[in-house]
Every structure is written in C-alpha cells, then in structure tokens.
Amino acid sequence: MIDPALFQSRILIVDDEVNNIFALKSFLERIGFSNVMGLSDSSRVFDEVEQRVPDLIILDLHMPSLDGFEVLETLRGDPRFADTPIVVLTASAMRGDRERALSAGFTSYIAKPVSLQHLRSEIARLLA
DSSP states (O other): OOOGGGGGOEEEEEOSOHHHHHHHHHHHHHTTOOEEEEESOGGGHHHHHHHSOOSEEEEOSOOSSSOHHHHHHHHHTSGGGSSSOEEEEESOOSTTHHHHHHHHTOSEEEESSOOHHHHHHHHHHHHO
C-alpha cells in the first residue's frame, strides 16, 4: 500500500522507447501519482532536473546519446542528487548485471519485462 501523501512525489522516467514511457507513466498515473514526467532523450535529463527536481528517477541503461551509467554518474556527482532514489529499469538481465548496477550507485534494479506489482512496491519502498 502506498501512503497517499507520496502520490505528489515527482517521478522522472527516462527511456529511449516512447512506448515504455507511455506504459509506465500511464500505470503510475492510474495508481495515483500525479507528477510523472517522461523523457526519451537522456541528454535532456540534466536540463529537466534543473527545472523540476525529481523525488525518484526511473532510468533505462541502454540509450543512444548517454547510457544509464553516464547519466547516473553525473547525477550522483551533484550533491542534490546524492540520495535521490534512481531505479535502473533494463532488459539487461544477465548474470552480474544487477550487482554491477547497484555497485555503480543505482538504488534499485528492475529487469524488463516489468512486474507492475514489483514496480509499485519498489516505488512505495523508495519514496517512504
């Protein structure tokens, strides 16, 4: 169960697949989140977080301009985002991928295809 006060949290989804953004954004809005933004161009993340500091970021690893590790490294280098939950959402589910992502500084790792129940509970846990 998600605390209703958390539904005002700002969530940023970054994925080069527009359909993935649409599906995740629709799901999050359907369960009650009202401040969900999606970006399909990872190079725009830094401008977006300057304008609207997110409470949680969902980030794909494999994107054309900047990959998820590059975005993570830049964000974690800024003290404002040192503690921001950043969830990697990726199709990379090979042995060691989870450990590599978590040791790089991601807060959580979710493999595609996404279990919406797992995503919901992970978001509730990270925002609590």
